[in-house]
Amino acid sequence: NAGVMQNPRHLVRRRGQEARLRCSPMKGHSHVYWYRQLPEEGLKFMVYLQKENIIDESGMPKERFSAEFPKEGPSILRIQQVVRGDSAAYFCASSPWGHTNTGELFFGEGSRLTVL
Amino acid sequence: KNQVEQSPQSLIILEGKNCTLQCNYTVSPFSNLRWYKQDTGRGPVSLTIMTFSENTKSNGRYTATLDADTKQSSLHITASQLSDSASYICVVSDNTGTASKLTFGTGTRLQVTL
Numbered sequence: 019n020a021g022v023m024q025n026p027r028h029l030v031r032r033r034g035q036e037a038r039l040r041c042s043p044m045k046g047h048s049h050v051y052w053y054r055q056l057p058e059e060g061l062k063f064m065v066y067l068q069k070e071n072i073i074d075e076s077g078m079p080k081e082r083f084s085a086e087f088p089k090e091g092p093s094i095l096r097i098q099q100v101v102r103g104d105s106a107a108y109f110c111a112s113s114p115w116g117h118t119n120t121g122e123l124f125f126g127e128g129s130r131l132t133v134l
Numbered sequence: 135k136n137q138v139e140q141s142p143q144s145l146i147i148l149e150g151k152n153c154t155l156q157c158n159y160t161v162s163p164f165s166n167l168r169w170y171k172q173d174t175g176r177g178p179v180s181l182t183i184m185t186f187s188e189n190t191k192s193n194g195r196y197t198a199t200l201d202a203d204t205k206q207s208s209l210h211i212t213a214s215q216l217s218d219s220a221s222y223i224c225v226v227s228d229n230t231g232t233a234s235k236l237t238f239g240t241g242t243r244l245q246v247t248l
Contacts, residue, residue, distance in 0.1 A: 022177070060138070060223065060238035061178070109177055125177035
C-alpha cells in the first residue's frame with residue numbers, strides 16, 4: 019500500500035512564477051491536509067480538503083495561494099506569483115477520517131520550494 | 135493562543151545512551167498528544183498518540199509519558215542508535231478533533247554519535 023505521494027520533491031522557481039505541488043493520498047483516504055514548514059519552525063496548517071470540497075482554509079494566505087482536490091487525480095496546492103518568502107517545505111498528509119481525535123495522520127515526504 | 139514548546143532545542147548523545155525530550159503545551163481544551171519523528175528531508179512519522187486518560191505509551195525503544203494536569207509530556211529513548219538521529223516533534227490536538235487544529239512544536243533535533 020503506497021504511502022502519501024508528493025511531487026515534485028524539489029522545485030525551484032523565480033520570483034513571479036507559479037508553483038504547483040501535487041499530493042496523492044494513501045489509498046482509501048479521502049481527507050487531505052496541507053502544511054507548510056519554514057526553516058527552524060514547526061509545521062503550520064494551511065488547508066483541509068475532501069474530494070471536491072475545501073473544508074477549512076483558515077491557514078491559507080488570502081492571496082496567491084489556492085488548493086483543490088478534484089474527484090479524480092491528486093490534490094494540488096498552487097502558489098501564484100511566488101516570492102522569496104514562499105520558500106519552504108510543503109507537506110501533505112492524509113487520513114481516512116475527517117475527525118482525527120485519535121486517528122492517524124500520514125505524511126508525505128514533502129515538496130521543497132526554493133524561490134530565487 | 136495554543137502553544138507547544140519543546141526542550142531542549144537540540145541534543146547530542148553517544149550511541150547506546152538514553153535521553154529524554156520534553157514538551158509543554160497550553161492547548162485547551164486538550165484532546166490528544168502525539169510524538170512524531172522527522173528525519174532530515176523527510177516527512178514526519180508517528181511514534182505515539184496519547185489521549186487524556188493515558189499516562190504512558192511505548193513503541194519499541196520509545197516511551198512517551200503524559201501529565202495532563204501539568205500539561206507536560208516527555209519522550210524517552212532507550213539505548214539510542216545512530217538511526218535515532220532526527221527531529222522529534224510534539225503535536226497537540228484540541229477537542230475539535232480536526233487536523234486543522236493540531237498545534238506543532240518546533241521539535242528537538244537529536245544527534246546520536248559514535
